[in-house]
Amino acid sequence: MAAESWDFDLGVKYFLGNADDDNGGGIDEETRGEAVDMAAPPSAPRPPRRTRGRIPTHRKQQLELEGLRRELARLKGHVMEIQVNASRKMTYWERVAKMEQLDALKATHENEDLREAVQDHEVFIDDLRSMLRKKRHLMAAPHEMHEMWDAYCQLPPVNDAFRRARAMHAVVDYEYKRLHHVFMRHGLLSTTTDVFRAELNAQPSGDIHFEVVQHATLAAPYRAIGAAAWQVLSTSIPDLPPHVDQTIEPIDECTVYTHMTDKHHDTMCHGHILVKHYAVEGREILIGRSILDDPAHPTPRGDLIEDSTFWYM
Numbered sequence: 001m002a003a004e005s006w007d008f009d010l011g012v013k014y015f016l017g018n019a020d021d022d023n024g025g026g027i028d029e030e031t032r033g034e035a036v037d038m039a040a041p042p043s044a045p046r047p048p049r050r051t052r053g054r055i056p057t058h059r060k061q062q063l064e065l066e067g068l069r070r071e072l073a074r075l076k077g078h079v080m081e082i083q084v085n086a087s088r089k090m091t092y093w094e095r096v097a098k099m100e101q102l103d104a105l106k107a108t109h110e111n112e113d114l115r116e117a118v119q120d121h122e123v124f125i126d127d128l129r130s131m132l133r134k135k136r137h138l139m140a141a142p143h144e145m146h147e148m149w150d151a152y153c154q155l156p157p158v159n160d161a162f163r164r165a166r167a168m169h170a171v172v173d174y175e176y177k178r179l180h181h182v183f184m185r186h187g188l189l190s191t192t193t194d195v196f197r198a199e200l201n202a203q204p205s206g207d208i209h210f211e212v213v214q215h216a217t218l219a220a221p222y223r224a225i226g227a228a229a230w231q232v233l234s235t236s237i238p239d240l241p242p243h244v245d246q247t248i249e250p251i252d253e254c255t256v257y258t259h260m261t262d263k264h265h266d267t268m269c270h271g272h273i274l275v276k277h278y279a280v281e282g283r284e285i286l287i288g289r290s291i292l293d294d295p296a297h298p299t300p301r302g303d304l305i306e307d308s309t310f311w312y313m
Contacts, residue, residue, distance in 0.1 A: 066116070073109045077102055154293040168251055172276040172287045179285065179311050186213050226284020229312060230277045233258075233286060254278070259297060270299050271306035286312040 055063075090098075156163040183189050195215040200208050218225055234256045236246055243264040249257040251274075260271040272294055278285035288310040299305050 066112075070109065070112065073105060073112075077105045077109070155291055155295065158296045165251065168255065168257065168274055169276070171289050171291065172255070172274050175287050175289050175309055175311070176276075176278060176285070179287070179313065182311055183313070188213070188215050191215055192217075222284055226277075226279070226286070229284070229286055233275045233288070234277075257291075267302065267304055268300075269304040269306065270297070271308075272297055273306070273308065283313055286310075288312075 155167050158164065180189075188195070193215075194217065195213060198210070198212045201211055202208055234248070234250075236248055240246060241264070243262060245259075245261045245263075247259045249259070251257055254277040256275050258271075258273050258275065262269040262271075272291040273288050274291060275286060275288045278287065288308070290306050290308050292305060292307060
């Protein structure tokens with residue numbers, strides 16, 4: 001192990017390759033063997049930090065300098081460990097002082113790593129702030145623009161039959177995608193008991209929604225129950241009051257468009273609702289959504305129009 005006359009500065013210069021030329025390029029064989037023994041790292045070297053994109057030259061030089069500093073600190077700590085663990089007998093206070101010096105050196109090394117991590121986080125935060133401050137430029141594709149139009153429950157003109165049929169399906173398909181969320185919000189996904197409640201709920205927009213929630217278990221196959229419900233919703237209601245008009249417009253074999261007008265009060269009320277039947281594996285689903293703006297059925301100014309949605313499963 002190390003001799004008592006070990007020169008710390010000479011050892012560091014030897015590790016960094018800066019020994020004096022007039023010294024013959026090294027030291028005596030005993031010291032050289034000791035230096036090689038000390039150069040063995042106590043642990044595996046740290047992997048290089050991964051960077052994104054091209055690194056500027058000044059940043060590379062800075063990283064190399066920081067790496068050399070860390071290596072120098074590690075070598076100093078290793079030399080001190082060797083000196084502390086030497087075979088020669090040391091006084092108690094000398095050993096304590098060297099151990100404290102070693103701990104301080106390790107703490108300095110850890111602080112440098114922490115400062116570097118903080119700087120990296122600051123750069124990331126600055127990049128994130130600059131990105132969030134940028135003005136957004138949103139441009140929707142043509143099909144996305146049609147979906148946005150359809151999501152507001154507005155149908156294209158009558159002379160565009162293709163877009164009109166496509167918009168009808170988009171309206172109810174959008175509500176079909178919300179089915180799981182709606183049932184989960186009302187606690188109907190895992191319940192096994194009968195539920196019925198009707199309540200008024202204020203919305204953040206200031207509107208008030210009248211919501212009816214019902215869950216019941218019927219002693220019949222679900223396919224038969226679904227077919228019966230579809231039969232009721234896809235056909236005209238018999239024995240309507242004289243002040244109520246109803247017409248049903250078939251769209252396809254699983255979609256109907258129902259129109260109703262109530263003239264009982266001074267202000268007439270109109271309802272245009274699309275109903276679609278989804279026969280999926282293991283369940284029967286019916287979705288209904290009101291159409292608020294339809295050029296084929298214009299609403300006179302001052303009249304009321306129904307805005308409702310229902311999910312049946």
